[in-house]
Amino acid sequence: MMISCKEATRLVSQGLDRKLGPWNWLRLRLHLGICDACAAFTRQMKFLRRAIQRLP
Amino acid sequence: MKSFAARVEEERPYLVRYASLQLRDSHAAEDAVQETLVAALAGAASFEGRANLRTWLTGILKHKIVDAIRRSSRESTRTADIADEASEFDALFDSTGHWVEAPADWPENSLEQKQFFIALEDCLSRLPAKTARAFMMREHMGFDTDEICKELAVTPTHCWVLLHRARMALRACLETSWFTK
Numbered sequence: 001m002m003i004s005c006k007e008a009t010r011l012v013s014q015g016l017d018r019k020l021g022p023w024n025w026l027r028l029r030l031h032l033g034i035c036d037a038c039a040a041f042t043r044q045m046k047f048l049r050r051a052i053q054r055l056p
Numbered sequence: 057m058k059s060f061a062a063r064v065e066e067e068r069p070y071l072v073r074y075a076s077l078q079l080r081d082s083h084a085a086e087d088a089v090q091e092t093l094v095a096a097l098a099g100a101a102s103f104e105g106r107a108n109l110r111t112w113l114t115g116i117l118k119h120k121i122v123d124a125i126r127r128s129s130r131e132s133t134r135t136a137d138i139a140d141e142a143s144e145f146d147a148l149f150d151s152t153g154h155w156v157e158a159p160a161d162w163p164e165n166s167l168e169q170k171q172f173f174i175a176l177e178d179c180l181s182r183l184p185a186k187t188a189r190a191f192m193m194r195e196h197m198g199f200d201t202d203e204i205c206k207e208l209a210v211t212p213t214h215c216w217v218l219l220h221r222a223r224m225a226l227r228a229c230l231e232t233s234w235f236t237k
Contacts, residue, residue, distance in 0.1 A: 017201045017219055037155045037159055044162055045227075047162050051173075052196050053195070054173075055196060056173060
């Protein structure tokens, strides 16, 4: 059930491109709930998306 | 008052920069812009009454960029293989798969700074061409992954690897060139 940060980053990225399946979605939620580093990584990825959309 | 042709021509440098960022090939970018300007002059009537010339031209250019990507992925055989994804980001994680250095919170006000976007463009320009194309099609032009796979002639798995790789590389580049300054 527990995934590593490395696996979590992969799922965060994939979640930006498609809807995750329920199993992966749950595993990622659980991980992000307890892992500040990956939660910060997720915010960085969303920041990056906003930045690219605003690229002049 | 300036002629329509002169106003269109003034936008050329901006359009070349825009196309280069996505195509990563200066000849292909110049060609796409040239096609755009020719189409714009031929279709000047359809611009009448629209507010922004640059926005209108960029809209035409996007189609030309997609055409160029289509042409080049038809021509290139599939040389870009997926590197062993499992080992690719090894330096970032320890043997148990935890971060060696935890990601920091990036200050939101960077998005208000012109210099930040220069740093971002610089980081984009360091990505391998195909990785950059996939990423810009996804994040800047808003394609979904199915369309990107099709245009770049890659499998869905390869497509996700390219996008993930782009994000990881950009994050690392911005950390070094911007956020730790």
